[in-house]
Amino acid sequence: MDAFRDPSVARERVLRSFHHQLENIPTQGSSFFIHLSELCPVACEHCMYSSDLERKSEKTALSKSELEDAIRFISESSSQKLNITGGGEPFLKFSSILRLLETAKVPRIEIVTAGHWATTPKRTARMMRQIDEARSRNAVNPELLLRLSIDRYHLNAPRPVRIEQYGNVLRCWSETQPSFAVGLRSIQPDMGTVDRAIADELGAGIAEVDGWNRRLLLPGGKTVPLTFNVFRRSGKALRLAEDHRDASKTIREYYGPFESQPGNLSLATAVNDAIRGDYTASTGVAVTLNSDGTFWIFCGTAPDRKLLLEKQSFAEAVAYFFDDPITHLLVYEGIWALSDLVMEMAPKTHAAALAKNDSASLVDDLLAPDDVRLAVTLISAQQQVTRNRATVDAEHPLAGLLADPAVDVAEMCCGLILGNRETR
Incomplete structure (x- = not known):
């Protein structure tokens, strides 16, 4: 797949062509x-x-x-x-x-x-x-x-x-x-x-x-x-x-009781109540605002997608984050879904990220390699398109592939990344 020759450029092109069809994204x-x-x-x-x-x-x-x-x-x-x-x-x-x-x-x-x-x-x-x-x-x-x-x-x-x-x-x-x-x-x-x-x-x-x-x-x-x-x-x-x-x-053992269903932990939609013994599910999104003015959906934003707080509205910011198919994966399926994807295509990256035992850094670490970030973008985009929750512009070279449920994009990306790393 030619996209992996320059993964960062290819990811940006996907983001420009991706349009979610959800009538309601989080508003709070x-x-x-x-x-x-x-x-x-x-x-x-x-x-x-x-x-x-x-x-x-x-x-x-x-x-x-x-x-x-x-x-x-x-x-x-x-x-x-x-x-x-x-x-x-x-x-x-x-x-x-x-x-x-x-x-x-x-x-x-x-x-x-x-x-x-x-x-x-x-x-x-x-x-x-x-x-x-x-x-x-x-x-x-x-x-x-x-x-x-x-x-x-x-x-x-x-x-x-x-x-x-x-x-x-x-x-x-x-x-x-x-x-x-x-x-x-x-x-x-x-x-x-x-x-x-x-x-x-x-x-x-x-x-x-x-x-x-x-x-x-x-x-x-x-x-x-x-x-x-x-x-x-x-x-x-x-x-x-x-x-x-x-x-x-481990964080997986710690957060196990807070999963909305087995294997589904969406910290992006949780009210943190560890001291009370629970994480309350919410229709909203968790947001982190750092001391340098950058902010993001907590455990719901790829590391290259963070925003700088200026005069944008909350609704505008959330819309920007949801223009990335990775956010859809993290918000609706959770961090273990991302973890399992990366484990298959980049086991060393996955092992190093999990070894930190830190949910705050997990998404950034799993998505740090640009080829992994592109792969997860493509996999997430296909999931949204084939579920009629998004479209990809017809002129995008991968539009047909991403709209075809018969094509296993995850397996394709996994093979490419593993193959590329073995030849380095």
């Missing part, structure tokens, strides 16, 4: 993830983002005007949940957190933090009061969860978060009773260790909920959820992989 969000900073003072050695205080890009955070554009975009998305998280430590942009809390029109908000800011009880109480007051000014009165990351790497980082700092947050929350909830998240290899350490700090008990979740029983009668996630072997943690290879489940 499910979870909206916003990364306020790429920097982090804690600098854990297992950080999936390799985050520290060293700049890795020209833009480390959104400007004030860009934040306002983001708030408009988030509110327009009608997302069910806003996650202030990822990339770095959001509390480095505390004023941005407060601005989001008081203005974002979403029913639920979750803030993920290392808790490094809780250095004294007085400072902790002041910042938590500011959080509570900002949330109370929001006209939609969102439900709020403040979630702290606690594990051996935070406790032993170059600038560690001491167990006393976690204690400051939980004691302040228990004593002042703000209108938001708190929770903790750790890694599976630390189950039975960090939960015991924080319980000892607080004089609390521990109740087991299931294989992933426990609850701290505080002395005053309040409880705090603690969920244990898989150990991700991406970013800095790549060099720690062997330490935890047998101590953590």
Whole structure:
């Protein structure tokens, strides 16, 4: 197939010729993830983002005007949940957190933090009061969860978060009773260790909920959820992989209970509720907005298809993503469908991507090779065309092939890619 002589050019030509026929594509969000900073003072050695205080890009955070554009975009998305998280430590942009809390029109908000800011009880109480007051000014009165990351790497980082700092947050929350909830998240290899350490700090008990979740029983009668996630072997943690290879489940094992049907995991349409023990299916799409202004459908966008937030509407952005047949595959069939395709045509690429055990990087890693990206584009396009969900312009040289259900495009692409790699 001549297209594989220059896969990137061939993919662009397919995208220009592909037209989906769906009457209804998603018009709202499910979870909206916003990364306020790429920097982090804690600098854990297992950080999936390799985050520290060293700049890795020209833009480390959104400007004030860009934040306002983001708030408009988030509110327009009608997302069910806003996650202030990822990339770095959001509390480095505390004023941005407060601005989001008081203005974002979403029913639920979750803030993920290392808790490094809780250095004294007085400072902790002041910042938590500011959080509570900002949330109370929001006209939609969102439900709020403040979630702290606690594990051996935070406790032993170059600038560690001491167990006393976690204690400051939980004691302040228990004593002042703000209108938001708190929770903790750790890694599976630390189950039975960090939960015991924080319980000892607080004089609390521990109740087991299931294989992933426990609850701290505080002395005053309040409880705090603690969920244990898989150990991700991406970013800095790549060099720690062997330490935890047998101590953590895989992402496929972790997400198994959240599949809409066996083998179908569509994180692109899920509201992230790991700390509550479920991922809620949604008719919307999950969106990630990075600190440099780029955004995409989470686990639903090819790496060469990300957008820069400017003045586009949410509907315009979603339409752009759905102009790519890969988005249809990821949103409606899920990441395991992509994983299984790549496993057949590029087993080394597949093995390396899965070895990271990280859903956030999985799509980018599976689709990193341009020949694999083209192959998945062609396979996805044929699926949509033969199901009468899309058309390809008749003048495209592959239009006839993509419209013919008798042609096994997947087998054809697999043979070409495997053959090309064997001859290199």
